[in-house]
Amino acid sequence: xxxxxxxxxxxxxxxxxxxxxxxxxxxxxxxxxxxxxxxxxxxxxxxxxxxxxxxxxxxxxxxxxxxxxxxxxxxxxxxxxxxxxxxxxxxxxxxxxxxxxxxxxxxxxxxxxxxxxxxxxxxxxxxxxxxxxxxxxxxxxxxxxxxxxxxxxxxxxxxxxxxxxxxxxxxxxxxxxxxxxxxxxxxxxxxx
Amino acid sequence: xxxxxxxxxxxxxxxxxxxxxxxxxxxxxxxxxxxxxxxxxxxxxxxxxxxxxxxxxxxxxxxxxxxxxxxxxxxxxxxxxxxxxxxxxxxxxxxxxxxxxxxxxxxxxxxxxxxxxxxxxxxxxxxxxxxxxxxxxxxxxxxxxxxxxxxxxxxxxxxxxxxxxxxxxx
Numbered sequence: 001x002x003x004x005x006x007x008x009x010x011x012x013x014x015x016x017x018x019x020x021x022x023x024x025x026x027x028x029x030x031x032x033x034x035x036x037x038x039x040x041x042x043x044x045x046x047x048x049x050x051x052x053x054x055x056x057x058x059x060x061x062x063x064x065x066x067x068x069x070x071x072x073x074x075x076x077x078x079x080x081x082x083x084x085x086x087x088x089x090x091x092x093x094x095x096x097x098x099x100x101x102x103x104x105x106x107x108x109x110x111x112x113x114x115x116x117x118x119x120x121x122x123x124x125x126x127x128x129x130x131x132x133x134x135x136x137x138x139x140x141x142x143x144x145x146x147x148x149x150x151x152x153x154x155x156x157x158x159x160x161x162x163x164x165x166x167x168x169x170x171x172x173x174x175x176x177x178x179x180x181x182x183x184x185x186x187x188x189x190x191x192x
Numbered sequence: 193x194x195x196x197x198x199x200x201x202x203x204x205x206x207x208x209x210x211x212x213x214x215x216x217x218x219x220x221x222x223x224x225x226x227x228x229x230x231x232x233x234x235x236x237x238x239x240x241x242x243x244x245x246x247x248x249x250x251x252x253x254x255x256x257x258x259x260x261x262x263x264x265x266x267x268x269x270x271x272x273x274x275x276x277x278x279x280x281x282x283x284x285x286x287x288x289x290x291x292x293x294x295x296x297x298x299x300x301x302x303x304x305x306x307x308x309x310x311x312x313x314x315x316x317x318x319x320x321x322x323x324x325x326x327x328x329x330x331x332x333x334x335x336x337x338x339x340x341x342x343x344x345x346x347x348x349x350x351x352x353x354x355x356x357x358x359x360x361x362x
Binding site: 026029030031034035038042043046047049050051056059060063064067068069071072073074076077078079080081086089090092093131132135146147149150151164165178181187189190191192 | 205206208209210212213214216217220221223224227228230231232234235236238239240306307308309310311314315318319322323328
C-alpha cells in the first residue's frame with residue numbers, strides 16, 4: 001500500500017490526478033488516492049455542511065460522516081458524475097439529520113427551507129444584507145440553484161446532477177431567479 | 193436565453209452580483225487537523241481491511257477441494273432435448289439483447305440506484321422521495337416494492353432495506 005501522506009495532521013499538497021483517476025486508484029486499494037479526494041473536497045463539504053447546519057460542531061460531524069459514507073463505497077464505487085454532484089445530496093441528507101437530532105429545527109422552518117441552505121446565521125452588513133433578503137424571497141428550488149451556481153461555483157451540468165433534474169430545468173430556474181433579482185429595486189447596483 | 197454549461201460569467205450573470213453572492217459566504221469553516229487525522233486513520237483501516245480480505249480470497253485452494261473433471265462421467269442428453277439445442281444460441285442472444293436494451297433504457301442496472309453509484313442506500317431513498325414529491329417519475333427504475341408504481345412507498349422500502357443493511361454491517 002502506498003504510504004499515507006498525512007504528516008502531523010496536515011494534508012499533503014493536492015494530488016494532480018483527476019477525481020475519476022483517484023476513484024479508480026482507491027477502488028484498487030490506494031488509501032492515498034482517497035486522501036487526495038478528501039483533501040480536494042474537504043473544505044467545500046465542510047462549508048456546505050455548515051451552511052445547512054448553521055453550527056460548526058455539527059458541520060464537522062457531517063464532514064466526517066460524508067467522507068466515511070464515501071469511504072464505505074470503496075472498492076466498488078462507480079462515479080458517474082462529478083464528485084461534488086455525488087456528494088451534494090449526501091451532505092444535504094446528513095446535515096438535515098444531524099440538525100434534526102440536535103433539535104435545531106425552529107418553529108415554522110420547513111425541510112425545504114433548510115434544503116435551500118441559506119439560513120445559516122452569517123449576515124454581512126450593508127448592501128449584501130439586502131441581497132440575502134431578496135434571496136430569501138425566491139422560491140426554494142430557484143434559491144438552491146442560485147446558491148450552487150454562485151456560492152459553490154458549480155457549472156450547470158454539475159447542478160443538474162446534484163439536484164437530479166434535467167439541465168433545462170436548471171437553466172430555467174436560474175433564469176427566473178435572476179429575473180426576479182433583476183426586478184428588485186434594492187439590487188439595482190448589482191445589475192449595472 | 194443562452195447560458196453556458198461551464199462556470200463562466202455571461203451577460204445573464206452580472207459580475208457584481210456574482211461577487212456579492214460569493215461575499216455572502218465570507219466566513220469559512222476551519223477544519224481542525226484532528227478531523228483530518230481521524231479521516232486518514234479511517235481510510236488506512238478501511239483499505240487495510242480490504243487488503244486482508246483480498247489476500248484471504250486469493251489464497252490457494254486446498255488440493256482436496258479440487259474436483260478432477262476426468263473422473264466425471266459424460267452426461268447423456270435426451271434426444272428430445274437435443275432437438276432444441278440448435279436454437280439455444282439464438283435464444284441466448286435474444287435474452288442478452290433484451291437485457292442490454294432494458295438497462296440502457298432505464299439507465300441503471302440496479303432498481304432504486306438513483307445516483308448510479310452501484311449501491312442502493314439512504315441517499316437514493318432521499319433522492320427518490322424528492323423526485324416523487326416533484327412528480328418526476330418518468331424514466332426511473334425504482335419500483336423496488338414491485339407494486340407496479342413509483343411512489344413514496346418505494347422510497348420507504350429503500351430506506352428500510354438500507355437501514356437493515358447498515359445495522360447488519362454490510
